[in-house]
Amino acid sequence: MFFDETEDKLMRFLVDPHTHTISSGHARSTVRENALAAKQAGMEGICCTDHGPAMEGAAVEFLVTVLSGGPEFIEGVRVVNGTEANILDYSGRLDISDRYLEYTDFAIASIHDGIVMPGSRTQHTEAMLGALGNPYIDVIGHPGNPRFEADAEAVVEAARRMNKLIEINNNSFIYRKGSRPNCLEFLRLCKQKDVRITVSSDAHICYKIGCFEHAVRILGETGFPEELVVSRNLAAFSEYLCERRTRIETACKRGKAEKETR
Incomplete structure (x- = not known):
């Protein structure tokens, strides 16, 4: 369970898989500040997932973040080298090429206002499915956003088939009004199909690291299994990251073999 009624407090998750730094252009903290905030909150890890270059202000800084080769642990907190790639169109094309995605240890793909114009439900679904088809992408970010409403069942089924993840983004309940019903539907389907999820803060300042309260409450409402x-x-x-490496290696070998047989 996610809510301890006897102590009237939310249960805690110890990794925040979606955080931003000043390299995103519009976030306000450094990697060290985020790691220190995570340490003070008693967390074990964070993913540094700065925006790809299509996001205003991130065009140059993104490459610095991904290719910096920073330490795995900062302030005693595991810092996973990742990114939040921007979906560019309804085919799911990304603003980060595989050449750079291969340096990441965790990759989110998201649709953002100002980069993609809202279209039809079918178009939004195709965009998410196309992004999930990239072997380096792990999870669709804030898929419950009503501005880009998608066919939740199709997206969850694709995640199940590809052994990938769905994100429940705490910020969505604050800044993306109307996300709650869509998030409930994604959780219902993930529970039904045994599809794993991430719970994230989407923090753009260190003080928000590990803030999951809205997301965790909705998990409790659905009785979502903690093991997922x-x-x-x-x-x-870490177990998922090991699985990810195997998945990417397999996909790369398959792609190489297909090229050789053409």
């Missing part, structure tokens, strides 16, 4: 949350602790998240 890969970000519940560092051991579970």
Whole structure:
């Protein structure tokens, strides 16, 4: 369960898989400040997932973040090198090429206002499915956004088939008004199909690291199984990262073999 009624407090997750730094252009904290905030909150890990270059202000800084080769642990907190790639169109094309995505250890793909104009439900669905088809992408970010409403069942089924993840983004309940019913539907389907999820803060300042209260409450409402949350602790998240490496290696070998047979 996610809500302890006897102590009237939310249960905690120990990894925040979606955080931003000043390299995103519009966030306000450094990697070290985020790691220190995570440490003070008693967390075990964070993912540094700055925006790809299509986001205003991130065009140059993104490459610095991804290619910096920083330490795995900062302030005693595991810092996973990742990104939030921007979906550019309804085919799911991304603003970060595989050449750079291969340097990431975790990659989110998201549709953002100002980069993609809202279209039809079918178009939004195709965009998410196209992004999930990239072997380096792990999860669709804030898929419950009503501005880009998609066919939740199609997206969850694709995640199940590709062994990928769905994000429940705490910021969506604050800044993307109307996300709640869509998030409930995604959770219902993930529970039904045994599809794993991440629970994230989408923090753009260090003080928001590990803030999951809205997301965790909705998990409690649906009775969502804790074992399907890969970000519940560092051991579970590290296990997923190992699985990810195997998945990418397999996909690359398959792609190479297909090229050789043409």
